[in-house]
Amino acid sequence: MDRKSRHKQMLEDINYCNKMINFYNCPYAKQYWINLFNIKMQEALKELEAPETKEDTAREPKKQFTLEELAKYDGSMGKAAYIAVDGIVYDVSWNSCWGGGTHFGLLAGKNFTEEFKKGHMNDVGVLKELPVVGVLKQ
Amino acid sequence: MEVIKLVEEAIDRVKEGNGAKINFIWIEANGCAGDIISFLNADEPDALYFLKEMVNLKYSPSLMQAEGERAYEEFLETLNTDFILGVEGSMTNVENGFYDIFAYYKGKTVSVAEAVAKAAEKAKHIIAIGTCAAFGGISAARPNPTGCTSLSVFLGKQVVNVPGCPANPLWVMGTVASLVLYSKVEVDDKGRPLMFFKDTNHINCERRSYFDNKINAQKLGDKECMFKLGCRGPVTKAYCPIGRWNSRINWPVGDNTPCIGCANEYFPDGSEPFVRY
Numbered sequence: 001m002d003r004k005s006r007h008k009q010m011l012e013d014i015n016y017c018n019k020m021i022n023f024y025n026c027p028y029a030k031q032y033w034i035n036l037f038n039i040k041m042q043e044a045l046k047e048l049e050a051p052e053t054k055e056d057t058a059r060e061p062k063k064q065f066t067l068e069e070l071a072k073y074d075g076s077m078g079k080a081a082y083i084a085v086d087g088i089v090y091d092v093s094w095n096s097c098w099g100g101g102t103h104f105g106l107l108a109g110k111n112f113t114e115e116f117k118k119g120h121m122n123d124v125g126v127l128k129e130l131p132v133v134g135v136l137k138q
Numbered sequence: 139m140e141v142i143k144l145v146e147e148a149i150d151r152v153k154e155g156n157g158a159k160i161n162f163i164w165i166e167a168n169g170c171a172g173d174i175i176s177f178l179n180a181d182e183p184d185a186l187y188f189l190k191e192m193v194n195l196k197y198s199p200s201l202m203q204a205e206g207e208r209a210y211e212e213f214l215e216t217l218n219t220d221f222i223l224g225v226e227g228s229m230t231n232v233e234n235g236f237y238d239i240f241a242y243y244k245g246k247t248v249s250v251a252e253a254v255a256k257a258a259e260k261a262k263h264i265i266a267i268g269t270c271a272a273f274g275g276i277s278a279a280r281p282n283p284t285g286c287t288s289l290s291v292f293l294g295k296q297v298v299n300v301p302g303c304p305a306n307p308l309w310v311m312g313t314v315a316s317l318v319l320y321s322k323v324e325v326d327d328k329g330r331p332l333m334f335f336k337d338t339n340h341i342n343c344e345r346r347s348y349f350d351n352k353i354n355a356q357k358l359g360d361k362e363c364m365f366k367l368g369c370r371g372p373v374t375k376a377y378c379p380i381g382r383w384n385s386r387i388n389w390p391v392g393d394n395t396p397c398i399g400c401a402n403e404y405f406p407d408g409s410e411p412f413v414r415y
Contacts, residue, residue: 100368
């Protein structure tokens with residue numbers, strides 16, 4: 001099941017354990033539900049720290065951009081600024097380095113795979129910070 | 139206790155009197171001489187205070203009285219003393235430094251490259267004044283026909299970089315003051331004094347709440363954030379929103395024009411276009 005329903009189930013389990021702890025008078029039953037409650041809480045905390053798994057994001061439909069559609073998002077006249085690198089389309093509208101939708105003389109709304117490789121040879125990690133809005137239609 | 143020590147130190151230095159002032163050589167390399175002109179606009183302390191109280195300005199092509207060969211001789215004499223070297227404009231060594239001549243002396247041509255190399259060997263401290271000297275700047279912009287490089291690259295060692303196009307007189311004055319008083323200045327990994335180049339212009343911009351709420355100016359002259367018009371404030375480390383320009387009166391954003399990132403390492407190629415509609 002996906003992330004949201006997984007989290008919902010976890011929350012329901014924890015609340016149920018809580019109810020059972022209060023319901024039983026028998027100390028052994030109480031202890032059983034307390035232990036179960038602790039286990040469920042540990043799992044929930046681990047889940048909070050875990051990053052989104054690939055399967056979750058892979059399920060969401062990715063918007064496809066042709067080069068003409070991408071060209072509309074060039075950052076001019078207050079429009080959003082999108083760029084494509086290696087087939088993935090990123091939103092650079094509010095990235096510090098892309099003021100006015102421009103970067104080192106390049107205008108947004110294009111495929112910059114080659115320019116990126118040349119300009120960021122040693123620093124491919126910058127792409128991880130950018131929000132993804134879709135993929136480039138091949 | 140620190141403050142009392144500093145005050146006592148300051149009083150001692152004052153008592154020592156003018157005899158202990160260090161010399162200063164200001165060389166104008168391949169640039170527009172904008173930094174020395176900007177420096178004359180210094181205010182509290184002003185250029186007169188600099189000349190009278192802070193250093194002995196022994197060589198400056200724009201300000202010194204001597205001319206021609208006599209000026210070059212004054213330069214040579216100062217090399218044998220304690221001095222701080224300040225260079226504005228970028229360095230070119232192409233074709234034996236033909237594109238930037240320092241002096242004609244006794245029938246020989248002395249290039250700026252030669253003179254700076256000589257001075258840099260003997261200088262107590264070296265400051266690269268302005269973006270051209272610090273990082274190459276406009277002189278080294280594409281296609282760079284004169285093969286200009288920054289002072290650090292030319293000398294092969296890190297110097298104190300005070301970028302800006304031109305360098306704000308406050309930044310130059312503060313850096314020299316730190317060197318005169320403490321013989322050092324705290325710098326970042328690119329050699330820029332931390333007291334002026336720690337934060338970006340974006341951090342203290344008066345239009346920051348417009349940016350944070352994504353309210354954009356539609357055209358130059360609007361009062362909202364100009365990021366979408368091409369403002370380079372977020373990527374430019376400098377002191378402009380705080381120390382400002384022209385006796386602390388204003389700075390570009392305060393005057394309704396976006397920051398062009400003139401103190402950036404990649405100015406101007408990395409800052410273009412300055413305005414985007």
